[in-house]
Amino acid sequence: MQASVQTRNDGSVDLQLDVEAAQAVFASVLFASRFHERIALLATALRCEVQLPIRRGVTTCQ
Numbered sequence: 001m002q003a004s005v006q007t008r009n010d011g012s013v014d015l016q017l018d019v020e021a022a023q024a025v026f027a028s029v030l031f032a033s034r035f036h037e038r039i040a041l042l043a044t045a046l047r048c049e050v051q052l053p054i055r056r057g058v059t060t061c062q
Contacts, residue, residue, distance in 0.1 A: 001018060001020040001021045001024065002017075002018045002021060003015065003016065003017045003018070003021040004016040004017075026046060029042055029043050029046060030043050030046075
């Protein structure tokens with residue numbers, strides 16, 4: 001598992017993840033989304049980006 005995190009002057013973060021690291025991060029976000037509403041929004045965005053089905057709630061990807 002390999003990951004590289006780089007911060008930028010504008011406050012953004014650049015993540016470079018291999019497949020295994022990306023899967024771990026994605027799984028962590030999905031797990032955490034069960035406990036915090038703001039993280040749930042991030043999980044929805046991630047699901048839409050990778051086109052995964054949404055299991056709970058009513059959410060649409062646009």
